[in-house]
Amino acid sequence: MSGGEPLVTLSGVSVALDGLPVLDRIELTIHRGEIVTVVGPNGSGKSTLVRSIVGSIPTTGGSLRRARGLRIGYVPQRLAIDPSMPVTVERFMNLPRRRPAGEVARALAEAGLPGVQRQQIAGLSGGQLQRVLLARALLDSPDLLILDEATAGLDQPAVAAFYARIEAVRAAQGCAVLMVSHDLQIVMRASDRVVCLNGHVCCEGTPEIVSSSPAYHRLFGRDTAETLALYRHHHTHSHDGPCADHAHGEDAA
Amino acid sequence: MLNDFMIRAALAGIGLAIACAPLGCFVVWRRMAYFGDATAHAALLGVALSLALAVPLFPAVIVVALAMAAAVASLTGRGHASDTILGVLSHAALAAGLVAVSLVPGVRSDLNAYLFGDILAVTRGDLVTIWLGAAAVVGLLAWRWSALLLSTLSPEMAVAAGIRPRLEQWALNIALALVVAAGIRIVGALLISAMLIIPAAAARPLSRTPEGMAVATAALGMAGVVGGLAAAWTQDSPTGPTIVCAVAVLFVLTNFAASLKPRRKGTNIRL
Structure with missing residues (x-):
């Protein structure tokens, strides 16, 4: 998984x-071809992290290196599209660069939306x-695909279909994928590596390592109330097991 | 009715409508309406500057409008809502402009011309200024068009594509300064943002793409200018406000026509 120069x-x-x-x-560190998922409670800095990697938020310390000529494909949670702005799907696909109509039609067909160009x-x-x-x-054949809570607001079957598509894309194009997600079950299946974030990196590793660690269970709970566990994590912030050996700054107080 | 001054007035108004079209679309899409207002009000300070220092009006207004944009940019995100910042700057600049103009000897009688415009007094020199300004605005926005569109839809997506949204914002600021400087003699400081917003809002129901909306905005703006001039001529009403009334009528007509059509899938808001 860690072949060659890291992308980021x-x-x-x-x-x-x-x-x-x-x-x-x-x-x-993100390497070519791996799927990395960032999970963490609300306000843990997940979106800030991916936006820093995209380059839209400046860092205030440390170093953030991107591989030379790195092509990033960014999928936001939603578009800030004002109803006053008319944009067809076709026009949107041609931003910022014009592309051949056939290429756009093929991309939309592969996405399961043939013929929506004029909507x-x-x-x-x-x-x-x-x-x-x-x-x-995906039109730009990115080296790194970044998904910022891309499935927020979708129902379970749609989320599952979305992640199946991400894995297919990774297999076909060989790009790395960095995603922020709340859909823990599916994330654990689809990721090569999981990063638990809460202002700092709490816990990181393969899904097997992370999901078998007590820290992960404390983080997200064994029960079905996953969202509750997300909030609870913030108040009961102590770890043992593989993730215990780091200082906890403001949470320790 | 085809007098020289009417032809000059129509040419000036059409030039302004063309310059306002692409810019007005972005003003509407990015919810910058109040920002346009504030910049136009600040322009009166530029008028005072130009009268006091005996420098040409056009560059004086541009300098003040750009200073206004810089002030807004530096004050945003420091604990005030952006409409509060705009309200402070807009009204302060308008008041300061009014005070400053009154302190310059011998121009009090002229003030109406800068607040409400005097399109019938447009000279050949003004026409050259307006059309050069319009060409600069259209050229600038055509050059930055795609980058601006993507920055408007998603700043993060723009950054990922190698675009710098903050820099693109300055293309809009410069275009706005040019339009205000060119338009202050035509419709005046108080009504210029009406020419930015109303034609674009009137064009929205007729448009499917951003480019289509810009073209429709230009067409409606020009129609409003010609119709307003004709109405002002026959009714002997003030020309600037009459032009704004004409585009407002067009806004009502296009939006009414759109509401009569069965609602197509895809025109409603669902995000």
Whole structure:
């Protein structure tokens, strides 16, 4: 999994937003072809982390290195599209560069949405929009595909279909995938590596290692109330097992 | 009715409508309406500057409009909502402009021309300024068009594609300064943002793509200018406000026509 030069290397990266520290000394390396998932409670800095890697948020400390000529495909959680802006799917697929009509049609067909070119973006359902966003991100054959809570608001079958497609894309194109997600069950199946984040990296490893660690169970709970566990994590922040050997800053107090 | 000054007025108004079209679309898409207002109000400070220092109006207004944009950019994200910042700057600049103009001897009588415009007094020199300004605005926005569209839809997606949204924002700021400087003599500081917003809002129901909306906005803006001029001529009403009334009528018509059509799938808001 770790062949060749890493695509992205974060060493001791810190990020502050409006003067408030959000990320603290993050160490993370992403290699070609691997699927890395970032999980963590609300406000743990997941989106800040991926936006720093994309380059839209400046880091305030440490070093963030991207491989030279790295092509990033970014799939946002949603589009800030104002209803006052008319955009067809076809126009959207041609941003920022014009592409041959055949290429766009093929990409949409592969995404399972043949013939939607003339529909308005704002009129797509949540699942359709996600597939269009992914298809557009893939047009550039990215080295690194970044999904920022890309499945928020989708129902379970749609989420499962979305991750199946991500794995198929990785297999076909060989790109690395970095995703932020709440869908723990599916994430554990689909990822090569899981990073538990809570301002700092709490816990990192293969899904097997992470899911067998007591820290992971404390983090997300054994019961079905996964979302509750996400919140509880913040208040009962102590680890033992493989993830115990690090300092906990503000949470230790 | 084809007097020289009417032809000059129509040419000036059409030039302004063309410049306002692509910019007005972004003003509407990015919810910058209040920002356009604030910049236009600040332009009065530029008028005072130009009168006091005896420098040409056009560059003086551009400098003040760009200073306004820089002030907004540096104050945003420091604990105030952006509409509060715009409200402070807009009204302060308008008031300061009014005070400053009153301190310059011998221009009090002119003030209406800068607040409400005087399209019938447009000279050949003004026409050259307006059309060069319009060409610069259209050229600038055509050059940055795709980058601006993607920055508007998703700043993160734009960054991932190698675009810098903050830099693109300055293309809009510069275009806005140019439009305000060119338009202050035509419709005046108080009504110029009406020419940015109303034609674009009128074009929305007719459009399927961003480019289509820009073209429809230009067409409606030009129709409003010609219709408003004709109405002002026959009714002997003030021309600037009459032009704005004409585009407002077009807004009502296009939106009413759209509401009569059966709602197509894809025009409703579902995000």
